[in-house]
Amino acid sequence: MALRGVKVVELAGLAPGPFCGMVLADFGAQVVRVDRPGAVGDVSRLSRGKRSLAVDLKRPRGAALVRRLCARADVLLEPFRHGVMEKLQLGPETLQKENPRLIYARLSGFGQSGRLATVAGHDINYLALSGVLSRLGRSGENPSPPLNLLADFGGGGLMCALGIVMALFERTRSGKGQVIDASMVEGAAYLSSFLWKTQNLGLWDQPRGKNLLDGGAPFYTTYRTADGEFMAVGALEPQFYKLLVKGLGLESENLPPQMSVAEWPEMRKKFAAAFARKTKAEWCRVFDRTDACVTPVLTFEEVAHHPHNKERGSFVTDGEQGVSPRPAPLLSGTPALPSLERDPLIGEHTEEVLREFGFSQEEIDQLYSDKVIVGNKLRASL
Numbered sequence: 001m002a003l004r005g006v007k008v009v010e011l012a013g014l015a016p017g018p019f020c021g022m023v024l025a026d027f028g029a030q031v032v033r034v035d036r037p038g039a040v041g042d043v044s045r046l047s048r049g050k051r052s053l054a055v056d057l058k059r060p061r062g063a064a065l066v067r068r069l070c071a072r073a074d075v076l077l078e079p080f081r082h083g084v085m086e087k088l089q090l091g092p093e094t095l096q097k098e099n100p101r102l103i104y105a106r107l108s109g110f111g112q113s114g115r116l117a118t119v120a121g122h123d124i125n126y127l128a129l130s131g132v133l134s135r136l137g138r139s140g141e142n143p144s145p146p147l148n149l150l151a152d153f154g155g156g157g158l159m160c161a162l163g164i165v166m167a168l169f170e171r172t173r174s175g176k177g178q179v180i181d182a183s184m185v186e187g188a189a190y191l192s193s194f195l196w197k198t199q200n201l202g203l204w205d206q207p208r209g210k211n212l213l214d215g216g217a218p219f220y221t222t223y224r225t226a227d228g229e230f231m232a233v234g235a236l237e238p239q240f241y242k243l244l245v246k247g248l249g250l251e252s253e254n255l256p257p258q259m260s261v262a263e264w265p266e267m268r269k270k271f272a273a274a275f276a277r278k279t280k281a282e283w284c285r286v287f288d289r290t291d292a293c294v295t296p297v298l299t300f301e302e303v304a305h306h307p308h309n310k311e312r313g314s315f316v317t318d319g320e321q322g323v324s325p326r327p328a329p330l331l332s333g334t335p336a337l338p339s340l341e342r343d344p345l346i347g348e349h350t351e352e353v354l355r356e357f358g359f360s361q362e363e364i365d366q367l368y369s370d371k372v373i374v375g376n377k378l379r380a381s382l
């Protein structure tokens with residue numbers, strides 16, 4: 001796999017850090033997650049392919065243990081607000097002094113500097129500060145976030161993974177690690193570059209929810225079908241739009257010109273009435289493999305059974321029969337091989353990892369008895 005041999009130490013966090021670590025693990029990195037002793041379980045549910053080591057970082061010997069891991073690691077991934085790592089004596093200067101090759105990835109909401117660097121927040125706050133949230137939502141309604149996908153996962157976890165891979169690549173030339181300051185506000189903003197760069201193209205001149213790509217256009221939106229399901233329409237180009245009209249059984253002469261914004265409400269009504277005449281399955285048959293850019297809105301229950309997704313094996317079933325997306329993109333020579341094993345229990349690999357990083361049994365026993373580390377004996381009985 002592409003990241004074979006890369007050792008990552010991930011400090012446990014909420015959604016974006018765990019996702020970043022899972023992407024690295026899916027593509028072959030050895031990811032060790034540092035959990036809090038006493039944590040009830042992994043709230044992220046993004047632990048595929050990771051091992052868990054439970055260490056109390058508030059104890060000086062716990063922090064020293066992580067320093068020792070980082071002396072041999074390629075990447076440290078930390079998901080806290082600015083200042084937390086420094087308080088633990090685990091700041092970048094300290095760790096990179098011991099290991100100049102270490103890539104120190106800091107995934108936070110507001111970044112490592114600026115007046116909000118130490119303030120709590122979540123996806124919606126970062127998205128709001130990036131400007132992107134102001135553009136999302138239906139016409140006449142308040143801005144509305146698309147789940148916590150954009151800041152947490154797109155602008156956060158994924159952007160941070162990209163930073164890590166770029167730093168690993170650069171290290172092959174310089175031999176040196178770097179500090180990655182991955183701010184979710186900036187990641188989400190960067191992800192929205194197209195919106196910024198197309199400001200003068202007239203794409204966004206209407207109020208929120210009334211533009212070409214934000215649900216305003218009747219040929220770029222969703223419609224309810226006769227059985228209460230939904231179809232998605234993305235027929236932007238004139239040649240594809242023509243096929244949409246034909247598939248719906250409508251006549252172009254009875255419709256306003258495609259780009260007549262003022263007449264979009266009238267066009268939408270006609271499209272909605274047409275879509276309401278057939279079920280989702282019937283529309284799928286009408287538009288199957290045409291260039292009309294019409295697809296069913298699939299539920300999570302349906303998605304893995306769709307013939308196209310089945311043919312490509314786009315979803316995987318793990319050892320516990322849970323279905324989830326197969327890692328993307330596909331690399332022809334070194335594709336990701338996601339682990340199909342169950343997620344690790346908190347502290348399940350404490351001893352195994354410490355031994356691997358050069359700790360003696362005597363040291364491990366001492367750390368146990370001083371309550372610096374916690375194992376998980378459940379594994380033996382599973």
Ligand SMILES: C[C@H](CCC[C@@H](C)[C@H]1CC[C@H]2[C@@H]3[C@H](O)C[C@@H]4C[C@H](O)CC[C@]4(C)[C@H]3C[C@H](O)[C@]12C)C(=O)SCCNC(=O)CCNC(=O)[C@H](O)C(C)(C)COP(=O)(O)OP(=O)(O)OC[C@H]1O[C@@H](n2cnc3c(N)ncnc32)[C@H](O)[C@@H]1OP(=O)(O)O
Binds near residue numbers: 034
């Ligand atoms: C929208 C998303 C958030 C989604 C979260 C959901 C996935 C979950 C939220 C609630 C969960 C549900 C709930 O818990 C109830 C059920 C529980 C059940 O078990 C499961 C089902 C539940 C329904 C459960 C389901 C889900 O899990 C939930 C719905 C996001 O936006 S995530 C992005 C958040 N932002 C960031 O990541 C940006 C950077 N980070 C931060 O700004 C802060 O970390 C953050 C997120 C604001 C949290 O602040 P907090 O004060 O808590 O932490 P920090 O200041 O960062 O400091 C951490 C302190 O902890 C110490 N520490 C860390 N590791 C250790 C260790 N190993 N040992 C000892 N101590 C440790 C560290 O030293 C810090 O201590 P200090 O505070 O003293 O400095």
